[in-house]
Structure formats: structure tokens, C-alpha cells
Amino acid sequence: MAFENQNQPQVQTLAEHPLASLPVDDLDLIVELVLKSGSLKDLAAEYGVSYPTIRSRLDRVIERLAAAKAGKKLDALSELLAQMVERGELSGSAARAIRETARRAGGA
Secondary structure, rough: OOOOOOOOOOOOOOOHHHHOOOOOOHHHHHHHHOOOOOOHHHHHHHHHOOHHHHHHHHHHHHHHHHHHHHHOOOOOHHHHHHHHHHHHOOOHHHHHHHHHHHHHHHOO
């Protein structure tokens, strides 16, 4: 039995599917999340990182997937900030503040 969302156009090929636009690392994370029954705690343990780190990484994957589904691409600043948060070089709150400041200034 297939579940269909009547509000969304049907994807004709795998290459057209929003998941196909994600990097392999993101796809691997999605696979592991599904295999862990959606448990971020178990996923964090699998990756050897903290819960906030895996939550941040998943948030980035969700942003990319939402953008792909809408036919858009994330801006370079958002990608850079997300990578810095993931590597522990920047806090999530600082990244959000930078992104918001850039948007207000018209830079992103």
C-alpha cells in the first residue's frame, strides 16, 4: 500500500526525488536514523557525538531536504554556519544570530 500526499506532485523518477539531491553523508544519517527507529539518543551514540550535535546535524539535513522539496538550494552562509556548528567551532545560537543579522542586512 502506497501512501500518497494529494497536495504534492508525484515524483516520476528517483533522480527527481528530493532525497536524491542530498549528499551521501546526509543520506547515511537518514538511513541510520530510520534503523534506530528515530531515536536521536541512539543515533548520537552510533556517531559518537552528543545529542545536541546530532540534533544540529539533523536540523541541517531537514533544512536541505525542505529546500530540495521546494526546488531551492540553501544559501552558502547557512551551509557554512551549519558546518561550523557541527564541527563545534560555533554555537547554534551564535550561528542563528549571524544568519539573522545577514538576512536583515540583505546579505543572505
